Amino acid sequence: MATIIILEALDKNAKVQHRHFIQSLPYYVGRGYSNDLVLDDDFISPEHIKIDLDVEGNLVTSDMGSTNGLYLFNNSQRVSSTIAKTGTEIRIGHTRLRFRKPDYLVKEALKDSLHDHLLSRVMNKRWLLVLLWVAVLSVIAIDQYIGNFNQYSIAKLLSQLLFDYIVVAVWVAGWVVANRLTTNATNFGAHLFVAGLGYASLVLLDGFSHYISYVFSMAEQRLWLEYGTTLLVISAVFYGHLRYCSLAMPKRVVATAAGVSLSVVSLMWFQDAVDDSFSNTIDLTVRLKPPVFNVVVSDQLSEFFASSATLKEQVDQETTRGRDSK
Amino acid sequence: MPMFVTRSGLILFVFFLTCFAGLQSVAAKEDSSRELFEQYKSLILQVKILYTASGKKSSIGTGFLVKQGGYIVTNYHVVADLLLKPQQYNAVYITESGKTGQLKVVSVDVVHDLALLKADLDNQAYFEFNPEPIQKGTEVYSLGNPRDLGFVILSGNHGGLVEPSLYEKIHFIGALEPGMSGGPSFTVDGKVVGVNVATAGNLLSFLVPSKHVVKMLEDARSLPQNLLVLAQQQLQANQSTYMSDFIRHPIKTTRLGRYRVPDKLSETFRCWGGDVLSKPKPYQIIEQSCESKDDIFLNEDHSTGTVSYKHLLISSDKLDAFKFYTLFEAKFSRLLMAVEGREEDVTNFSCQEKFVVNHGLHLKVVYCARGYKKFFGLYDVVLKAATVDQKKMGLQTALLLTGVSFQNAQQFAKKYLDSITWQQ
Numbered sequence A: 001m002a003t004i005i006i007l008e009a010l011d012k013n014a015k016v017q018h019r020h021f022i023q024s025l026p027y028y029v030g031r032g033y034s035n036d037l038v039l040d041d042d043f044i045s046p047e048h049i050k051i052d053l054d055v056e057g058n059l060v061t062s063d064m065g066s067t068n069g070l071y072l073f074n075n076s077q078r079v080s081s082t083i084a085k086t087g088t089e090i091r092i093g094h095t096r097l098r099f100r101k102p103d104y105l106v107k108e109a110l111k112d113s114l115h116d117h118l119l120s121r122v123m124n125k126r127w128l129l130v131l132l133w134v135a136v137l138s139v140i141a142i143d144q145y146i147g148n149f150n151q152y153s154i155a156k157l158l159s160q161l162l163f164d165y166i167v168v169a170v171w172v173a174g175w176v177v178a179n180r181l182t183t184n185a186t187n188f189g190a191h192l193f194v195a196g197l198g199y200a201s202l203v204l205l206d207g208f209s210h211y212i213s214y215v216f217s218m219a220e221q222r223l224w225l226e227y228g229t230t231l232l233v234i235s236a237v238f239y240g241h242l243r244y245c246s247l248a249m250p251k252r253v254v255a256t257a258a259g260v261s262l263s264v265v266s267l268m269w270f271q272d273a274v275d276d277s278f279s280n281t282i283d284l285t286v287r288l289k290p291p292v293f294n295v296v297v298s299d300q301l302s303e304f305f306a307s308s309a310t311l312k313e314q315v316d317q318e319t320t321r322g323r324d325s326k
Numbered sequence B: 001m002p003m004f005v006t007r008s009g010l011i012l013f014v015f016f017l018t019c020f021a022g023l024q025s026v027a028a029k030e031d032s033s034r035e036l037f038e039q040y041k042s043l044i045l046q047v048k049i050l051y052t053a054s055g056k057k058s059s060i061g062t063g064f065l066v067k068q069g070g071y072i073v074t075n076y077h078v079v080a081d082l083l084l085k086p087q088q089y090n091a092v093y094i095t096e097s098g099k100t101g102q103l104k105v106v107s108v109d110v111v112h113d114l115a116l117l118k119a120d121l122d123n124q125a126y127f128e129f130n131p132e133p134i135q136k137g138t139e140v141y142s143l144g145n146p147r148d149l150g151f152v153i154l155s156g157n158h159g160g161l162v163e164p165s166l167y168e169k170i171h172f173i174g175a176l177e178p179g180m181s182g183g184p185s186f187t188v189d190g191k192v193v194g195v196n197v198a199t200a201g202n203l204l205s206f207l208v209p210s211k212h213v214v215k216m217l218e219d220a221r222s223l224p225q226n227l228l229v230l231a232q233q234q235l236q237a238n239q240s241t242y243m244s245d246f247i248r249h250p251i252k253t254t255r256l257g258r259y260r261v262p263d264k265l266s267e268t269f270r271c272w273g274g275d276v277l278s279k280p281k282p283y284q285i286i287e288q289s290c291e292s293k294d295d296i297f298l299n300e301d302h303s304t305g306t307v308s309y310k311h312l313l314i315s316s317d318k319l320d321a322f323k324f325y326t327l328f329e330a331k332f333s334r335l336l337m338a339v340e341g342r343e344e345d346v347t348n349f350s351c352q353e354k355f356v357v358n359h360g361l362h363l364k365v366v367y368c369a370r371g372y373k374k375f376f377g378l379y380d381v382v383l384k385a386a387t388v389d390q391k392k393m394g395l396q397t398a399l400l401l402t403g404v405s406f407q408n409a410q411q412f413a414k415k416y417l418d419s420i421t422w423q424q
Helices: A118-124 A126-147 A154-183 A188-215 A219-245 A250-274 A301-306 A308-324 B002-043 B076-084 B210-219 B227-248 B321-334 B406-418
Strands: A005-010 A016-022 A027-030 A049-053 A059-063 A070-072 A081-083 A089-092 A095-100 B044-051 B057-067 B071-074 B089-095 B100-109 B114-119 B139-144 B152-162 B169-173 B184-186 B191-199 B205-209 B253-256 B259-262 B269-276 B284-292 B296-299 B302-304 B307-315 B350-358 B361-371 B379-387 B393-404
Touching (some): A005 A027, A059 A070, A118 A126, A126 A154, A154 A188, A188 A219, A219 A250, A301 A308, A301 B350, A301 B361, A301 B406, A308 B350, A308 B406, B002 B044, B002 B139, B002 B184, B044 B076, B057 B076, B057 B139, B057 B210, B071 B210, B076 B100, B089 B114, B100 B210, B100 B227, B139 B191, B152 B205, B169 B191, B191 B210, B205 B210, B227 B406, B253 B284, B259 B307, B259 B393, B307 B321, B321 B379, B321 B393, B361 B406, B379 B406
Antiparallel strands (some): A005 A016, A005 A095, A049 A059, A059 A081, A070 A089, B044 B057, B044 B089, B057 B071, B071 B114, B100 B114, B139 B184, B169 B205, B184 B191, B253 B259, B269 B284, B307 B393, B350 B361, B379 B393
16 A cells, blocks of 8 residues: 555534554554444444545545445435545434545644743733733722812722722632633633733723813714723723633634624614713813913904804704704 | 889790780781682683693793783793703693693793793783883782692792893892792782792792793794794894803903913802811812802793803812822813703703814813703803813813803803913
């Protein structure tokens, strides 16, 4: 026999379960112990198929009079024999078999990005981890400090943040459990870190968006700033968590993270778009910041009021719409 | 001891005398009241607004005959529901003798809270008017059906015009009750001086001067078909009168810290204010508010025709600039948040927001407006501004104009903002 043939038993996802090297022909496959390959499949006959060369030198698989027969994979037509080339898949009983030759080309090895990942490198440096946690806590502390104009006490601050802490803790616990189920490791430190970083970014970006809203007079566009922030933070956080939970390719993780954040933001957008409920309040949160941030050129009084023509159009449109719908 | 008896006896005697004297005058008054009631009771009727679907009572008022052919005057606010939602309501009258029938709204004067109705009555007699001013203290009698308890007459005194006010009213010193709204108040010779309109507590009630009724009757000959259009024209004309007055005259200012801010626009406003010195707090707020004294009733949840404004001077020497602006922002968002009105009356507010520099003052200005759905061309407008050039001090102001034209609002808002200055 000139070439070695490799026979692979596959599972339903085409993953190889076991692999056999056919060194000599004929080669017998069945449930009986006299076969070259013994398969424990109740739907396979004791002597099921024979693999051998025909007169023209083709590798032929033939049925040896089995109960359930021989099939080409994904074909319901029972055959008595079939020529096997490399890549040919057959089915006997409930077992899927594939032929391969040793010259079959396999793909290059994947780059191990999990262990070479920036996050992993950070996770391995304790001092960096501590430093980042200090940064996270500082951001929260500064936010709380600026946001409180009345008496400031640590106890009050902690109690205000208690709910946030509980949410973060539950979030981390969820990811740890998911991680354990998928890869057998918990990666508790990593998930805690990703969640903490996400929380701090949320606080930071929210604060930042207030300044943007003030500087560029964007109170009307408040929702878009909110969408942008949410999109950014959710995709980053999901990416961070998923990297530890799955062995999937980074591309797939990126896609999942983007998908999750996009659907969350779409849901937010949809909710806001559908909500045209009446309110007799001025639903506009105008931000006010210290004079240092007055960097945009101001209108003159007459300019400001001249631009209110657009406002009139907007209101009149709504008025007529309200009347027409009646 | 005997001394004491004598003295208390004397006091008792004096007390009784006073009582009898009082009783005597009350009795005389009662006589004339009784006569007047008998004389005029056939000229008044109860106005009932009913839900068409259930036939249940929605509101009640009083009306009185003013012309042959069953023409009746009452308050606009009594029949407002009927006018705004004619499919849901209908109106009936009940006379003192118990006769009932349907009522139709013929005309309104929404600004002065008057309505002209028509009943299927074939009356010969009706009330006459005295539109001339009469002397303060003159005895005035009022007819009506308070709280659906039956027709009554009560006497009071003419308290003169409530002055100054955007919407002229007569002060009636007597106890008008709900349900008497729309009834006539007349002198002893039966001439109507005003229409019962509102009560502001014990012995403090208001009448619409009868000259407005006379005007409504005169105008009733040439009316637009649609009464809502008529009401809209009246509201437009009214706002245009007082707004152009405000726009024409310079705005008087008052000092607030180192700022000058609009003071009482005219005598038709009332202003109040004070320091809000919350001791344990690291900041202080000084507040000043003004509002026009009267409003125009459109419906139970919506009145209009008002001008109001408020200034806040906020300062702190304890907070740093970031903390101060957190406080400043929080106060600004709470400054004039809601304006009354329901979904069927008005749209949502739309706003524009910008930095404005004026007289060297840097301001963040927000200008919001919403439209009236039933009275097209009228708006509620809100102007809010906050100074943003000081680190630990700032002025905030909010102006609310209800039921005005967009142009008038814009002109006045600009003038208002322009009057705010900073003193070195």
